[in-house]
Amino acid sequence: MNRGLSWTHEERDKLKVRGLFPGGEPFSLEKRVNHAMDQLEKKVTPLDKYVYLHTLQDADESLFYSILSTRTTETMPYVYTPTVGEACQKWGEIYRSTPRGLYLTMNDKGSIHEVS
Numbered sequence: 504m505n506r507g508l509s510w511t512h513e514e515r516d517k518l519k520v521r522g523l524f525p526g527g528e529p530f531s532l533e534k535r536v537n538h539a540m541d542q543l544e545k546k547v548t549p550l551d552k553y554v555y556l557h558t559l560q561d562a563d564e565s566l567f568y569s570i571l572s573t574r575t576t577e578t579m580p581y582v583y584t585p586t587v588g589e590a591c592q593k594w595g596e597i598y599r600s601t602p603r604g605l606y607l608t609m610n611d612k613g614s615i616h617e618v619s
Contacts, residue, residue: 509535509565535566540574543581552581553590554597561599 509529515521530538539559546552556578560567571578580586590597611618 509563532566532569535563536570536573539566539570540577543578549581549586550589550593550597553586554599556581558599 509532510518510520510524511529512521515524543552543555546555556567556570559570571582607615607618
C-alpha cells in the first residue's frame with residue numbers, strides 16, 4: 504500500500520487519500536527511481552546515503568525496493584556491509600522514530616527466541 508507519489512487520481516479517490524499527496528500527474532516508477540538516485544548522489548557520506556535510502560523505505564517501499572533491484576551495484580554498499588556496521592555503531596545518532604527490524608542488546612544473550 505506504500506507507493507508514495509505513484510497513486511493514480513482514481514486510486515487516491517477510492518482510498519480517500521486525495522490531498523495527502525502533492526497534486527499533478529503521478530510519477531512513473533522509472534522517473535521516481537532516477538530522481539531518487541540523483542538525490543542519493545548528492546549525499547556525501549555512506550552513512551548519509553544509508554539514512555536517505557531508509558527514509559525512502561519508510562515513505563515509499565515500492566520505490567526503495569525498485570532502486571535496490573534495478574541499481575543493485577550502486578546501492579548495495581549503503582544497505583549492506585560495511586555501511587550497516589557503521590549505522591549500528593552510530594544508531595543513537597541516526598535513530599528515527601520508525602521502528603524497523605529487531606532490536607537486540609547484550610542483555611538478550613541466550614534469550615533471542617523470547618525477544619520477538
